[in-house]
Amino acid sequence: MPVAIITGASKGLGRALAQGLAARGWNLVLDARGPDRLAEAAVLVSAHATRVTALPGDVTDPAHRAELVAAAWRLGGVDLVVHNASALGAEPLVRLEELPLEGLRRALEVNLVAALGLVQEALPMLRTAEAGAVLVVSSDAAAEAYPAWGGYGASKAALDQLAAVLAVEEPGLRVWAVDPGDMETDLYAAAVPDDDGPRPDPAGVVPAFVRLLDERPASGRYGPPALLEGER
Ligand SMILES: NC(=O)c1ccc[n+]([C@@H]2O[C@H](COP(=O)([O-])OP(=O)(O)OC[C@H]3O[C@@H](n4cnc5c(N)ncnc54)[C@H](OP(=O)(O)O)[C@@H]3O)[C@@H](O)[C@H]2O)c1
Numbered sequence: 001m002p003v004a005i006i007t008g009a010s011k012g013l014g015r016a017l018a019q020g021l022a023a024r025g026w027n028l029v030l031d032a033r034g035p036d037r038l039a040e041a042a043v044l045v046s047a048h049a050t051r052v053t054a055l056p057g058d059v060t061d062p063a064h065r066a067e068l069v070a071a072a073w074r075l076g077g078v079d080l081v082v083h084n085a086s087a088l089g090a091e092p093l094v095r096l097e098e099l100p101l102e103g104l105r106r107a108l109e110v111n112l113v114a115a116l117g118l119v120q121e122a123l124p125m126l127r128t129a130e131a132g133a134v135l136v137v138s139s140d141a142a143a144e145a146y147p148a149w150g151g152y153g154a155s156k157a158a159l160d161q162l163a164a165v166l167a168v169e170e171p172g173l174r175v176w177a178v179d180p181g182d183m184e185t186d187l188y189a190a191a192v193p194d195d196d197g198p199r200p201d202p203a204g205v206v207p208a209f210v211r212l213l214d215e216r217p218a219s220g221r222y223g224p225p226a227l228l229e230g231e232r
Contacts, residue, residue, distance in 0.1 A: 001050065002131075003075045005029045005068050005122065007059050007114075008085030010037040012185035013137065013202040015044070017082065020206035021213075022048035027075045029068050030054045032085070051075055059085045059114035069121045078125035080213070083115040083159075084137040089151035091190040096150045104151040111155040116162060126173055131216065133174040135209070136163050138221065140179050152191075160221055167219035174219050176212060180205045181224035 004021055008014040010032035018028055022045045030045065032038040035056035042054035053071045057064030072078045089107035090099055115136055119126075126132035141153035142160050160177045167175035182188065184199040205224065212222065 001025055001027045001076065002079035002129075003027045003029070003072050003077055004080035004082060005031070005072050005078060005118070006082040006084060007031045007068075007118065009045075009054075010034055010041045012187060013180055013183060013205070014082075014084040015041045016202040016206050017084070017209055018045045018052075019048070019203075020210050022046075022050045022052065024210060025050060026080075027051040028053070029071045029075065031057060031059065031064070031068055033058050059083075059118065060109045062117060065114070065118045065121050068118065069125070072122070073125065077129055078122045079129045079131060080133045080135065081118055081122050081126065082135045082137070083118060085114070086111050086137065086187060087152075087155075088187065088191050089155070092193050093148040093152065093191045095148050099151045104154075107151050107155040108158070111152070112158050112162065115159055119166065123170075127170070131174075132172065133176070133213070133216070134163065134166065135176045135178060135212070136160075138163075138177040138179045140181070140223070142177075142179070149191075163219075164221070174216050176217075176219060177221040178209065178212070179221070179223045180209075 004026050006014050006018050009018045009030035027050050038054050038056050042052050046052045087107045087110035089103035136159050138160050139156045141149040142156035163175050163177040182199045183202045
């Protein structure tokens with residue numbers, strides 16, 4: 001059975017993806033800071049009878065990242081790292097003139113630095129996996145200039161570039177940056193509390209992620225329509 005590490009798996013997209021992968025027979029290592037919600041998610045995901053290890057912690061903590069990889073090793077190795085945990089930098093989002101620099105640093109630490117830290121920790125096992133892959137969750141804010149999304153968007157743009165360079169440096173792996181599109185989650189509500197327009201449930205995008213993992217298209221950046229149509 002392949003093994004995936006999924007960060008930010010206690011709710012939203014991370015939890016939905018964990019359920020989707022468990023249903024396909026993946027063994028999983030799941031992380032999030034809040035232990036109670038993570039434990040609840042692990043119970044849900046375990047319904048598929050695969051092996052699930054839930055480790056509460058902050059992805060910015062190097063010791064926690066090492067624990068995640070060690071747990072995956074105990075399940076048999078690391079076939080896939082999904083860096084999904086994310087910080088906005090300010091909640092609600094604010095224009096750049098008001099963005100606290102500490103918030104920007106936090107967004108960069110969670111969204112970017114922790115992603116590389118986790119990949120560095122997992123690389124020896126990813127390289128020996130039969131079909132090693134890294135999937136980082138990006139955003140259209142990485143590519144479009146939306147007012148108030150500047151700090152978060154900059155961190156995701158940097159994450160996209162990091163993934164692109166990693167793909168070139170590690171041709172034996174697949175490295176995908178995936179924009180899942182807007183979803184109804186706590187992160188979106190925290191970003192824009194006044195926007196109560198209907199948005200899709202994160203479970204709706206999971207089949208596209210599963211298809212990506214099944215078909216293993218070339219490394220690169222994928223957005224929601226292309227993801228479903230299998231085009232870049
Ligand atoms: N929602 C959207 O419309 C949308 C659109 C484009 C891209 N995205 C991206 O999709 C991904 C998933 O977001 P979501 O909307 O599903 O958010 P969400 O429902 O708020 O879930 C975020 C998850 O990350 C965990 N997390 C946050 N900070 C963490 C940290 N420092 N260490 C470990 N875990 C952490 C959270 O749990 P704890 O708080 O307990 O740690 C939670 O499990 C993110 O990368 C986001 O940028 C979302």
